[in-house]
Every structure is written in structure tokens, then in C-alpha cells.
Amino acid sequence: MADFQVTRSALCSSLFSRRRKKRCIITENYQHVLAMDFAVKEINQSPNLLPNVTMGFNIYDGGWNARWTNYAIMEFISSWDKIVPNYKCGIQDTLLAVIENPIFYLLNEVQNVFGIFKIPQVMYSTASVEIKDTNPFSVYQMDPNRNYQHRGIIQLLQHFKWKWIGFFAASDEILEWLRKKMLAEFSINGICFAVMLSFGSVHYDAHKGGYMKNIAEISEKIMNTKANVLVFYGGTFPIIPFRWWLNDKLNRAVPKSKGKVWILTAGMELKNIIYKKSWDTQDFHGAISFAVHSNDLPGFHQFLQKRNPPSTYGDGFIKEFWTQAFGCIFQNSPGGDVSGDICTGEENLENLPEHIFPMSITGQSYSIYNAVYALAHALHAMFSSRYRNKAKVKADRKEPQNQVVWQLHPFLESVSFNNSAGEKVCFNQNAELIGGFDIINWVTFPNNSFVGVKVGKIDPWAPPEEEFSINEDDIVWHSWFNQVQPHSVCNANCQPGYRMEKKEGEPPCCYDCIPCPKGFISDKEDLVDCFKCPDNQYADMDQISCIPKTITFLSYQGPMGISLAICALSFSFTVVLMIILFVKHHNTPIVKANNRKLTYTLLILLLLCFLCALLFIGQPNEITCLLRRTAFSIIFTMALSTIMAKTLTVVLAFMAIQPRSKIKKWIGKKLTNSIVLSCTMIQAGICFLWVTTSPAFPETDMHSLTKEIVLQCHESSPTIFFVVLGYMGFMAFATFSLAFLARRLPDTFNEAKCITFSMLLFCSVWMSFVPSYLSTKGTSVTAVEIFSILASSAGLLGSLFFPKCYIILWKPELNKKEFFLRRKH
Template sequence: MVCNTWALEGRSMRSVMSILSGGRELVPNYECEPRGVLAGFIGDLTSDSSFITSHLTGLYHYPQISYGATDVMFTDRSRFPYFYRVVPNEGYIHRALIQLLKHFGWTWVGVIISDSESDYIKRELIDLITSNGMCVEFVYELDWNRWETVSWERIILKSTARVIIICVSKEKLFEVLAFTHGNSNLKRLWIMTVTSLYVDILDYDLAEILNGSLIFLLSAGDIAGFHDFLLSVNPDQYPEDPYIFAIWYIAFNCSLSQTPQMQNKTLNIIKLPSKDNITMTCSGNESLASVLHFQEIDLRVSYSVYKAVYLLAHALHLLLSHGAPTDKDQLESKLNPWKLNHLLRNVHFTSSSSQEEIYINDEGETQGQYDLKNLVMFPNQSSRIMSVIEVGSFNTLTPDQLIVNDSVILWHPDFTEVPQSVCSESCIPGYQKKSREVQFSCCYDCVPCAEGHISNTTDMETCIQCPEGQWPNDNRTVCIQKIIEFLSYEDPLGQSLAAVSVFFSLIVTSVALLFIKHHKTPVVKANNQTMSYTLLLSLTLSFLCCFLFIGRPQKVTCLLRQVTFGINFTLSVSCVLAKTVTVVIAFNATKPGSKIKKWVGTRVSIWLVLLCSLVQVGICLVWLISSPPFPDYDTHTYTGKMILQCNEGSVTAFYTVIGYMGFLSALSFIVAFLVRKLPDSFNEAQLITFSMLVFCSVWVSFIPAYLSTKGKYMVAVEIFAILTSSAGLLGCIFIPKCHIILFHPQKNTRSYITGKPLQ
């Protein structure tokens, strides 16, 4: 028995009850009239009508095989154990949609749905879109009972999404397209999902609007001989088929001679034109080939019906293969719905025409494939009929792979390239997303990465911090090695300081050699030779210790540089202090009755130098044991530079060494200043006073200069202080004596120094 339900729930219910009751009397749970043996139900086309049918047929465990219901709810086998379908559930088409959006980078879309499907769409499709990092600007629910052209156009015109997904039935698709007709401002890229594509969609005067759009369609296989049969069929061949008469009314606008009973059946199938408007009479021998063309015949639904029929037929064949029944009673007992349901789950065959494997999976449905079609109106077409180009495919057996052939897609002529539909342009490498104060995650601003951070791909949420020792390039797209900075011998500053150190070391050596050569002269003897030689040695070492500060910081050089500098300078200042004390003792020992004559000599000065130096050595040992200096690097002071330096370990110990030197220098300066007015024959005190003034001035200015510089310049400041203070001691104490020895030998006599003529 064939019933046309028009995909309406009410008609579906009446049709099922009519079949179960056996006639026109619709009495639940009763067979009012004799009927044939019932094996199962095939249909319906939509999910809503199939839902009604499944509740009625499921009461009697009859299998129902739908050829169009795609609602995901039917995959719940506990609720619908006897429901089957030969089309995939709509969850697959939603996955294909997501992959299509990702493929073209469309993250800003609108969605149009039917009001009857809105609950599922909102819950599943919208969540699926947003969970994949895309945003839905608007969701428009079509109400079949309301005419909302104005509100619809207002929403479209207000929206910025260039891609709109239409998830509605074919019938409601016309309603959507009707709203857009004739308004060029409503041009969008439409992505449609419908079960089948009918000719009336292509003929509809919407070519300008739909041109370049994409549509997912369920693939259709071949049905052997069906195409030829369809074009050759006529009412004379099937006089009892009301559907043939209905087709003739529509295709040829003519009437056929029918019995009243057949005419009523025909009218129940489809709303026919009034007979008053039909003036032509059909012969019944007309051919559909004259009004239909091969490309206009869409067999997608027909192929689904074909698969449904063959599934049930194969199950019946298996059920009846073991002994054919001889009468109706045996047939009814043989056709146990329980057995038939079990066999349906195990049927597995290959279609002879399309070579497709057909079977029911665990979700109660068959596998399927969707074709991605491109609706195109070619410029040279005389009519406004659109062409359909296949540009991709999606198979439910591999649901994570959407195949798209970009090269064959023809977009709307207004799009010079692949259409873009984003709320915000992608953030290029070197930038990161900064969310706007809106509800959509796809709407954001692009801000440059902070210093020390990079982004190496588009649309990064957060920038990546470069590791220590690396820094972003100018575009902040990749981390590069920082420029390593230290005071090296290749640096002109390092070379200059090294040259000055060598120069002054040679001068000190020359002075020492000059003193050794003239060690018997009064100028050399009168200046405490032991302290003079010790001071010259310490000055030489002080000049040479500058080389510990130049070059790449190493563990050994970091340990030695400050310690060597501190001990050498302490030795130098101790020698100056000892020379000053010697002058004081020598002057006071010449006074009558002086008790300090016994201190005249070199013992006091030697012990004083040893004592002062040992204190500094002790400080340095504590420093090296507790918190020694070590090689380190500074990556924060300068952008793009990594400063190799010696970390002093204990800053307190470092300033203690400097402070102790400052204390000895101040003490020497005070003592020398107090005896600065001694007779000219003892002018050593004046020279020491001036040298200590230079020394203290250098080191007092050193501290703020040292603290205000970084990197190699900080090292250069310390070297400069060492060279300057050492040169001050050399110049103030020894150069005047060298001048006398070399250029005024007449002053280098005992009588001149003592101020008494020789007897």
C-alpha cells in the first residue's frame, strides 16, 4: 500500500493507522478490513513525520526504514529499536560544514533554521561551530506561519557575516530565497544543506543571488533502468496508478479520462488545478521525455527509496529462504517482526548498479556520501537557469576528511578572490589577539607582542617568551641570539685601555730601573728605598691587573680581578702611608730630647705595610670563601643584548674592599696634610699630600660613575679609576724625583738636600 503523507505529521499518522487497520476505518489495535501480510514500513521523508510513524509502528515491532529522516535522535537505539534509515544523520553534515568553514577560514557566519528544528540546531550545530573557534553572528528562526520579509532583510543588511548557513527543508528554502530576491545588497555566500536538489530551485529567478553559493547534497547512485522507465512511462501502461495521472495533470496541463474512484485517489495525492482551467484533453500517450531532460531529473530521493526497498527485500529473502509458506497463515507466522528486525541488522549486500555496499550500522543507518556542489550561472548563458558543478565530497566512513577542489569553484563575480567572512582580520605573526569587550570570541584586536616575546603563527592567543640569551627580531616573529657584549680586546675601548696599561707599566719599570741605577744618590736614599721599590712593584701590578678586567669573563678571571686589584692597591696605599709616617718620624727624631729616635729606620714602615695588607687579604679570603665572584650574564639591561659580566657574589664584600682602601687613603691624606709644611728638604710630604688628593678624588667619583653604568662601560670605568689613581701616585711621588735625577743632577747632592755645604 502506498500513501502520500506530504511529509505532514497528521497525514503520516492517518496513513499508518490506515495500513494497520486494513482500510478506511481507523481503529487503533484492530484490523477492520482484510489486508495483505504486513512486513514493515518504508518512509517517511522528514524527521517529524518519521517520528510519529515510529511510535505507532514500534508498538507492534514492525521495522520502519526511512529514506529522508536525518535527526540525530534516531541514533538512540533504546528509544527507536525498530527504526532504520538509509541516509546518514545530520550530525555528519554538520561536521562537513565545520570542515568547510575551517578550509576557507570563515569564522564569522550567520545561521538560518526552521522553527521546528531550532532546539537541536541551537544545541548542537551552534555549539559545534563555537567550540571550533568560530562565531555565529545571528541565528534566524523561520516561522512558517509568519511573513517576515522586513525583519529578515533588516537582519541580513545589518550583519557583517558574508557567509550564511541555511539549515532548512527544501520547501522552506524557497521562503528564504524569496526574501532575498531582487535585493542586490543581500548578496552573501550561501551554504545550503538539503536532502535533494529539485529543478524548481535552479529555475527560480534567483540566479544573481545564488550565483557562487555552495550546497551539500546526498549523493545519488545509479538505479539500473529507472531513468529509461521514467521517460517512457504513460497512463495507458498503468491505468490503476493515481500518481501517473497526477504527473500528467502537472506536466501537460491536460485532463485524462478517469473513473470517479481513480479521480478521488488522484486528488488525494496532490492538489490539482481546477477542471474549469483545463481545456485540453490528454491522449495518455504523451512522453515525459518531451518535457524532462536528463540533467533535470534528481534521483537522490528515488535512490534512497531504492535502497530502503532493497534492504527490506533482502531481509525478507533471508527470512523466507528456509521453506516457502504455502498460504497466508503460514506467511504471517513466518513474517515475525522480531526475526525481521534481527535480519535487517545483519543484511549486507552490494548494489548491482552503483556497486555501493549497503548495510545497517550500529546507529541504525547506512553509510552515505555528500556531494559539495557549486551553483553557478555562466555569463554566456541565454537563460537564467543555474548550473551545478561538483566541487567536493564528504564520506561518512571518513568523517574527518572533507575533499574540496578549490580550483573548480566559481565564486560570485563580485568576489575577486575567495570570499572572506571574519569579524576581525587574522593577526599576523608578531601580534597577538586582544579580546574586545563583546560576547564574540572571534572579534578581537591585534596588538604587538611585548618586549622579549614573539608570535610565530597567525592568530596567536598569547605571545611566547624568548628563552634566556635570546631576543625577538624586529618583527617579533622569531627568537634570535642576543648580541653578546663584554669588554673585549677586539673592542677599540678595550684595546685603548690595554695599551694605556702597558704604557704605564713600562713607565713604572723605567722608573724602577732608574732608581736602581741611581740607588746611591741622595734623592733615592732620602725616600726610603724599600718602600719606594715596594710601591713601584705594587703600581706595576696594579697597572697589569687591568688585563684581568678585559676579555671574556671566565671563572678564574672573575675570582682574581677584584681580589688582585684590592690587594695591590692596598699595598700601594700602605706604602704611601708608611712613607708618610717615616717622614713624620724622621722630622720629629731631629728635635732635641726626642724619644722616637729608636723608631727611625725601615722596620716601622715594613710592619705597617704588612699589617695593612694582611687586613685586606683577610677580607678577600672571607669574600672568596663565603660568596665568591662568578661569571654571569645580564639579559634585562639592554634590549637585544646579553651582557657577559662577573657577578661580584657579595656586594657587601666588594664595597668593604673598596671602603678599606678608601680608609687607608684618607688616613694617608690626613697625615700627609698635617706635615705638608715641613722644610723643603723634606718635601716628600707635599708630594704625598697631592698624590692622595688625586687618589681620593678619583675613587670618590668612581662610586657614582660605577653605579650608573652597565655592561662593558662599567668595567671600563673601574679600569679607568685604577689607571688614573695609579698614574696619580706615580706622577706625584716619583716623577719629580726622576726629573731631578735626569735633568738637575746638581740637586741630587747631600748638601743640597740637607741644606748644609760640604766641609
């Protein structure tokens, strides 16, 4: 701790401790003293800041002990010669504020005393202050808000995809705080803990002669954990017993753990205690730590270069530091005979390794420097306000009041300035410095020295997306990782094509990898759920990416489309040849048999049936979709009604030759025409209802086939479509029944047998069409429909007309009137 004093007459910048005792110096701490001295001298030499006022300071060492800490506090608020708190008697300097490096288990004791007297407390290295109740009226933190560090740790873990970590706290209080405040945030970001414990619980066991409790447990958990990343949360002081623990582990010949990535919070930077230079540092090779942001201060390096015992007055630490840092002893040192190297006092601090004494300013020294300037600016503002108030009081003829230390608070809360490095210094509403953190990568060497390299930062002034930044190329990893970025996961990552499935009874970071269901993909590692491709894409075989579907329809360019089109045209050409053949033999008996006009009509309708199949080939559009179903159903219905008329003609012709028959008057064109028209009109009415209520339209079917988008016609109303087919089936069955009854009627050329067979073929084709139509997908649906049209039409054509063509072409002797008369009964 350091108290700041202000005197109007003399320079009080002595550096000493009122309580002289043997100290175990952390060498970096001496830079903290020099940073304070450097700041005070700059302020005292400034003509603009605190003119006619001299700032000084005293340094107190609490020794990590509650008794000595309380004693030092009493000295702060007492006179020089008596330990009497708040006793104002005698000559004394004015206590301005206290700058302290808090110890978490002594924090409340310090705050409670200084809080009573409203003495400003400016803290640095507040790694664990947030777990204590602070007094917002008197406490100011020169370290940034720890939430930035917490977020930085999470962002660092996420950046390197470290999800399975170990957490070690400097105290049980910090560990409990983490479980209550931060555990949920780690879980939300997918980070789990392989082990969580406090190394601060290690204590001295008098019976066993050392720090034995929990050492075996901690060592075993660190070495056996699968986590390659270990987070250590603490401050300046816990790093020392922690370093001792690591060294003790090695001295006990405990099997050395494989390389780990150590993540240290601010204040836990690696430090060497002078008389423990032999402590091994290789475990920390590649460690990453967070440090309070610092920047080069103009003149500070030169200030350190000039520092040596002969040129320094009032520095009570420099000889002790010099002795331990350079491994020498001064001739006039107390303690008897002089042995070893003699200190000349002219040794150069720049010759010391960085891990012994860094020449570049550290984060804590930077905080101390800013803290001194913050107090100076606040005091300057208070003095300026007092001068203004004096003038006002004098004008009002009132007695001026002396300002006391607590009146510094409003000025300290609102202080804002740019330091000599050009960076802004100000507090937020919680009296915390608005600043960031540097991310340091520690590189160790075989001689147990180490150096920190800045590889990233957390900058609260930057945009949110740039708040965290890190340069991976500058990071040196532990040699065990062969300079490859280490992984730290509970199990191997789920590769693309798989999804995570939580293991029962295990943390969320421990999971099984399950293949994605068919049609789903995962294109990244460790996805919780697979997702389906867009409708116009499909999953590849490995289920890691989506491939665009191809647009398809039954086209004339495809093999199936070409084959069906050739079949339709071939049958159409056959029908044309038959028509020509029948016209050529127009007056022959076989052409004239069973109503010659119905024969020509049926041939034309069969020609249209074959040509109708061509409407189903090619890219669908609104016109073809309307014509496909309606033309097909009406033409086929008319063909069936024509066959029915021919069948009925055969039946009525036989009945008409019976004696005293009255049916003869029914035979003629009117009957056949009425049958054809009436049956066709019924189907036409159904089709008209279909077109007017729910017409077919072109659509893109993206779901029927996995890899294709099918362009097709949507029936809009499948019910009406099957009604149309049902009506055609009814007519075919009625015609089949009539023909079956008339198949044995005596006649020279009885078409009833052919009609029976043709209707049997027709019904068989369309009965098999229904299940095929319902079970097929894509272009196969259209192909099935075309095949049914061609097959049923070809069946009618072959059954009804091939026998006649055979007689006309190869048996002309049967196509004579005498033959017909001879066969009649």
C-alpha cells in the same frame, strides 16, 4: 513515505499514490522513486539475496499536512479495503518496514504510531531529527550522525577563517536546539554570530494577503549584516519557502544584498519547483552545501536512460513528471483541449539540465538505495535464522511460531554489507548509518540553472587529521568577491605584531588590536596574547619575529677592548721606564727620599695593577674569573698599604727629629714591612673567604641587554665584593687623612702633598665607580671596572712619580744633597 511488502507469489512493484491530487513536484524527488525501484528490481533479480521472495513497495504522499499524514499511516497498517489499524483479515501482503523522509513537526506523530506496532522505520534526509526524541527500538537513520556535519561546518569555517557568521534555522525548534547544544562549541572555536533567527516563523497573514511576518526583518538583517557567510540549517522542505522568500524579496524591489557565501546543511540542496522555473538563483552563486555522501551505482545511469512513459508499467508519477520536466502535454491528458507541445514519450532524460533532473545519483537517492538493501539483507538474515530454528524445532518436536515484523529489528541493527558501489553499509549503536558527507559548491547561470560540484568531503573512516578535506582551487565564489576567497570577520584581523583585546559588551569575535608590549611578539594573525622570545633571541622592530642574540664580551677584537688594552700596556711601559730611570739614578737623593725600597715596591705594584686590567679583557673562563677580583683587590691593597707606610714614614721622621723624642726607635724596615704585610693579609683573608665560599664563575647574561648575550664573570657574592672595595676605601681614606695632616711638615721633598692629591684622585675614581657599576649593563660593566683600575693607578703613578721624574730629567740641580740640606729646618 514508502511501505515495503513481501509476497511469496507475485511481483508488487507498482508505483502509485492512493490519493490522486495535483502535486507540485520537486523534480529531484522523482529520482528518489527511481532509486527505490532500481534497488527493488536488483534484489528481486538476485539469485542469492531473498530467493523465492518478491519485494514490492507502495508510495504515500503526506502533503506536509498532519491530517493526510495520519491518514497515510492508517493506510499503512490497515487492510486494502478498510481503514482498520492492525486488522488482519483478507488477502494482504506483509508489511516489512517504512522508509520515510521525516518532516520535523510531524515526526513524533509518525513515530508514536509505528512505534506501537514495532514497525521498523528507516529514515533518510534526517537533517533535524536530532532535536526530536526518537524511539531507538524502531527508528533507523540512513543519514550519518549529524555531529559529523556540525564538526564539518566548524572545520569549514575555521579552514577559511570565517569567524563572523549569520545563522538562519528552518524552525524555532532548530534555533533553540542550536543555542542549547552547539553555541558553546562554536564559541570554543572562535566563531560568533552576527545574527541568529528562524525563517520558519514566516507565516501566512490573511489580512495582508501573503507571507509577510518577519520578511522585512529577515531581509534587513541579511542585507545589513557585516557577515559575508550565512549558515542555513534545515531539510528538504524548508528550502522551498526559503526560495520563495528570496524571490519575493527581489520581486518587491528590495535593494539586493551584496554577495554572500551561503552554507546549506544536508537536505537543503538547491532544488527547482517545476512551475517556478523563473525563480532567481544568482544569490546562491558560490554557495557551499553539505550533502549525504553518494557514489556511482553500476547500472543506475543506464536504468535512467531507458526510463520513459511507453516503456514503464505501473509508474503513476512518470507522466506528471514528464509533463512538467519537458514542458509538454500528452494527447490523452484529462482537462479538455490540448495546447502547447505534445509529449511523444521518447524524450531523453539526459537532455534535461542537471538542476531539473540529475542523471548522477544524489545523496538522498543513494540513502534510499542503501535503505532498501539494508532491509533486504536483514530480511534475508531473518529468513535464514527461521530455517535454522525450524530445523531445531522439528528436531525437538515443538510447534513452530510465525515470525512477526518486530523480530526484524535485531537483524536490522546488526546488518553490514558492501553495496554495489563497493562501500560498506552498517549502523552504529544509535542506529545511525556510519557514513560521511560530501561538500558541494553550487554554480549558477544567467538562465537560473545551476550545477553542484563536489569540492570536499567529511569521511569518518579516515584518520582524524584527514577526516575533513577540501579543494580550494575547485571552488567558485560569488562574482562580488572577484574570485578571491571572501572574508567574514567582525573587524579587520589583528596583524602580526598586535594582539586582540575584547571590546566591552561585544561578542568575542569583535575586538581591538593592541600593539605587543616591548620585548614581546605575535607572529600570526589574531593572537589573543603576545609571547616573549626565548632568552637567546629578541623581538625585531616590528615585533613579528625573534632574532637570535649575538654573543658578546669585552674582546681584544672590539674597539673598546683594543683601546683599554693599549692604555693598560702604555701605562705598564711607562712604569717600566720609570723603574729603569729610578734604577739608573739609584743613589740620588730624590730616589732615596722616603724609603727607596718602598718606592721600588710601589712602582712594581703599579705595574701589576696596570697588567691586572688585562685579565678583564677576553672571553671569561673559570681561571680568569677567580683571578680578576682577587688579584685586583690584593695588588691594590698592597699598593695602598705601601703608600700608607710611606706616609707614616714621613710623619714619624718629622716626629723623630724633635728633642727628646722616643719615636726614632720605631723608624725602620720592621715598621714599614709590618704595615704592608698586615694590611695586605687582612684583604687576602677576605679574598680567601670569598674564593672558598662563593667563587666567581663565568656565566651567560641573557637579560641585561636586548640584542646581546653577554659572557661575563658572576661575582657570586656581591656583598663580599663591596666589602673588598670598602676595605680599600678605608685604607685610602686613612692614608689620605695622614697625608693631609703631614702635607705642611718642613722637608726638602715632602711626598705628603703628592700622596694627599693621589688619594683624593683614588677615592674620587672609586666613589664614582660604584654608581656606574650598578647602572651599566653588558660589556660596559667590565669596561667601567677596567677604566677605574687604569684611572686610579694612573692617578697614583702621576701624582707620586711624575714630579720625581721631572726633577731627575729636567731639574737635575735640585737632585743634589746640598739642595736637600739647605732646605731642611
